[in-house]
Amino acid sequence: MRSSLKPSNAIMTGGSDVAEPASLSCASCGKPAQLQCPKCVQLKLPRETAAFCTQDCFKASWSSHKSVHLKAKPSEPGTGTPDNEGWLYCLKKGQARTPKLPYFDWTGTLRPYPISSKRIVPAHIDLPDWAADGTPKVEPNSDLQYVVEIKKPEQIERMRETCLIARKVLDKAASVIRPGITTDEIDRVVHEATIAEGGYPSPLNYHFFPKSCCTSVNEVICHGIPDARKLEDGDIVNVDVTVYYKGVHSDLNETYFVGNVDEESQRLVQSTYECLEKAISIVKPGMRFREVGEVINRNATMSGFSVAKSYCGHGIGELFHCAPNIPHYARNKAVGVMKAGQTFTIEPMINAGVWRDRMWPDGWTDVTADGKRSAQFEHTLLVTETGVEVLTARLPSSPKVFPWLNA
Template sequence: MSSSAVTTADDTKVILCQSSSCLKGNPPSKLECPTCNKLGIRGSFFCEQACFKAGCTSKTHKIIHDIAKSGTAALSGVYNPFPNNQFTGSMHPWYPLSPRRRIPDHIPRPDYHKTGQPLSEIKAGGQPGRILSLEEQEKMRHACKLGREVLDLAAAAVRPGITTDEIDEIVHNATIERNAYPSPLNYRNFPKSVCTSVNEVICHGIPDKRPLKEGDIINIDVSLYYDGFHADLNETYPVGKIDDESAKLIRVTQECLDAAIKICKPGALFRDLGKAIEPIAKAAGCSVVRTYTGHGVNDLFHTAPNIPHYAKNKAVGAMKAGQVFTIEPMINLGPNWGDVHWPDNWTATTVDGKRSAQFEDTLLVTETGVEILTWGPRHTAHKATGHW
């Protein structure tokens, strides 16, 4: 932005009012546009509130803000690696990604940590869901307790201005501090230690340099590998104050998961979980994502059984005591349950750009019902109100 200035007799330079409709003849002025000041644009001064409103809040002036913001991103080296991709909403990647985070030598690793290929999972394909021994169940309890601690630490950091890459660093460090391995890291070549899915991103968002904004929602999906077993859990959080539709979406998604957990017990059919979930979503004007499912989890990150979240699915099998699996419904605002992928081969978003939320727990079927291994503050609050 060019600015008009005059020099006084004592060689002091002053800025004249920038309003083209100034009724005072554009006198020397000190009322500065705060957005311009923040962006480093100099010379954006006005003599009074009337000129400020006429000049600083005009569409033409706001274009200058937009140009400056773009320039700031470019100067900082941030860029969109897929400029020709047709994004469905406001989200797009903010590259470059930070370097792969280091795993100390003493941390036990899953089989895919070098090659990216989960060979044990591939070998187990087609086999029925495994029944865990009492010793293995105890190991799952401990891994899931650690996973809950890490997720709660990440959630406490959610605020406007923090980047998803900074959340990834928090998760990575907290996992290492617990002598565990962040399960997503290099799993089928995923580049980060946690999935962060913001707004219309359904799942598998890759942490990058985008700062969270007031009004966003973010899902943080934490998985860790400890003593030979994986924990897996996620929740969706508001970033500051969110709109009513986003708040409804988060509430409904929790209700969907909770309704599914309530029917878990020996003999319950996996296909009936979707029957408990979808009516709740539809009644709220939402839809259930069909591409992604819950899954068995134990010494393998993803294994049988396969657990769809929509009604009239064809999932096979009934629950048995000693099985461990996740339920993790992904719920979209509006009737469209479809998804599209970014060219990074991971990030899945809604097809219409509307928001999506997800909640996930790891569950152990007991002789009499079900145990929530990833129990946390949300569950405690529900129990206190009689929901459990």
């Protein structure tokens, strides 16, 4: 710990002390703050980033807070590479950290950029069991990893509420997507919208994931970490939102166009949307889970695309991930049939090139092996007595961002 705090009402600005009102909140615990990190002041970082209530709170937060100093010099927009000197690579627990961009045989043009500090969750929000230490306790050992739960009516009602919140949150994220915005800013919108609805962003600290949503750009298949890279005209970006509310989770994602996107990328995104729609259309009691992959694979290959095989749809409810597993590719070995009362996701990831994938050194970001683009769409579904209810369905108020729906 090298630094000590200074009072926030004596911040040096333009060579003179300027009195500031003590209206800041502690960057660590949220309490009223009157002290300021001197390094942040030196770097002229936003005051709300640098404020702390006590010296002890500052010391306890130092290991995570100092990352904001490392990213104080952002890279030039549009260069395609981050400022290595300012990069703090975010890794899963147990892996080494490095201040420099690690060596990796990057498959496409995308590179990781610095990430911001972990966002604060107010004390009144109900938390999943991994929120504090990053480790799910109930989920890994639950019988629901092997048995597909038939939800009770009250569970289904809670699922409907939570899924509606998740849809509203994703729609807010969609409304801010444009060239020049960072994926970290999208994450901020998702985080704040989730908290405003009384929910918890399920990805936050789940197995140590550092952000409140996933943002997967261009060749990223899934689990991209929101960072300081600005979206560029012609990009595509998937935003994956999961909300925990009233003890249950909801999960959905969509892939969006950033500015003017080339025709091939438009075809890829539309085909992925159609793959999900066709898969949903067969959901009903008695249908085998393995048929979902057959439908998706058929539609994707007819369009000249391939289906990513490393990730699948999953059961969801009081657990974030549980049985059943629902592969999206053909000739899969999924077991079981659908029954009324089951809730699960279908979330095809469709690649413009080969289906094979590569994992970035962060242990999260999964990209196409050939660097070509990938798109994804996801819904949380309920099997009903007569068919299916799309719990995360688009609303009349949802942004009109997909040309094929507008037509």
